[in-house]
Amino acid sequence: MNNLRRIDLNLLVTLHALLMEKHVSRAAQRLHKSQPAVSHSLASLRAIFDDPLLVRRTGKLELTARANELLPLLTEALHQLGALIDLPAFDASQAKRVFRLAMSDYGARVVLPGLVRRLRSDAPGIDLQVSQGSRAAMLAGVHDGEIDMAFGVFQAPLSDELRTHTLFIEHFVCAADKNTLPQTGHLEKTEWLSRPHVLVAMQSGENNEIENALQREGVNRRVAMTLPHWGVASRVVANTDLILTAARRSFDLFQEDSPLQLFVPPYPIDPFAFNMVWHSRRESDAGHNWLRQAIIGTLIQGEDGQQTGG
Template identity: 45%
Template sequence: MNNLSALDLNLLVVMEALFAERHVSRAALRLNKSQPAVSQALGRLRLAFDDPLLVRGRQGLELTARARAMQPALDQALAAVRGLVIAELFDPAQASRTFRLSMSDYASGALLPHLMPDLRESAPGVRLSIQTRSREAAMAALVDGDIDLALGVFPDRPAAVSESLLFEENFVCVVDRDTLGPSFNLTDYLARSHVSVGVMEGHADEVDVAVSLLGHTRDVVLTLPHWSVAPDLIGGTDLVLTIASRSLTDMRDDRLAVLPAPFTLPAFRFVQAWHSRRDGDAGLRWLRDRLSLNL
């Protein structure tokens, strides 16, 4: 680096955005700055580090080898600075803050009925804004800073995203009991048509993966993003629903039978995930603790 005096914290924030977006206009939008201002900042960064940092590639701008080597240290440095800024004690009784969370209606049903009475009593100025995103979109939103916390199952979590386990969950099968024969084995299961719950159409979930490992596929006739309504669609049909057991706590339809899956379906980890740059955020840490305590 040739000119340390030419570098300030604002330039490092611009560099972080440029490294993440790899596009000057998108970095400008992310920073709420003009494109010329970001271009000028990139010129200063190139001069300070004596490296182009971003160069033209086949798919747009790409990081140079120097930039790729610098990125982890840059992320850690800015996370530390942000931690200093927001490390003051969080007083939930006096706080006025909105937390942005991504979770499905399954997660909302499992967590919010326990969490909200606690928040209303201990932190009346705290508000929650809930969004529903696919797993991939939730991880991208954490990285981009568009949400504070993601709750769900994230097997492909980016390295910069941290997580803590909330609970482990099992799948069960729901069928109309009048359609049950003397057995409910794998052959009976595969002979039925299926209801599948998923945010992304055509995306193979844990059930599809387990069935495919046995050399089979399911005949899915309905895919929907809502866990809560799915059990209501089974009564009076020959359909089978394979669903997380916690989503059935309020099931009141006497026509339905809940059965173990007739093949091995591993339990899955339900976690809360956040970007590691937010490790020093006392308010977010407090919210994570409340979620863990209110299960």
């Protein structure tokens, strides 16, 4: 009972932010407090619970066993208290906050232009830190709290703690130099297989939707070049006999006077779901919820005015 008298709601909210972020500076940003104030609160909480709560291991803070026990109980308690306390609503126009997003350059091309315009218009105080990594690394970052949201193609099943939303279903198209194509503007199976190809992948030999489709057909293509970035791939193909098979939205800025022609792949390639993933601990974060809805909204608007290219 004595310890209970020493705890107020602000300390509980600070503890919750610290346990979720596992980082004093990020917890301070989330709470709109100074880092020294949050550090002082952490010292008080350690005294109250007689436990360090956060300890440094391999260069970063980790939860102690006691903190792991407290987190789900604290989350539920604050959720119930939220129904009793009139907490201020998230005001995007006044918010000062940094969000950490992870995506490939394909994801950046699809997500960021519309999102940045929305933020500059409606939430100019919100900043973004965008990183890139493998699918596994992005999911690990979300799980560990290093990343707020990850965008990409993620294979189910995901962790029970992760939440996902399908932003759109994507299809594949091929691109080749117009001067190397027949008058029909596309290639039949034999011609397509006889040409050298460009593969966009983080690592050479990485499994991808295209190779999986060809394996089902019992055929192989020659990959003459593997690139880690989508942006340069179409420029590499121009004025060569190379073929690039890629997600259609990677060609959204395709110009009518481009030397390239887009056409449907001669082999059926399954479409894929492009997903947004976040951790369940962010569900009660009003700012996080606002940003997720902003991303969904900008992509829906983009769909309405999407270029077809080719």
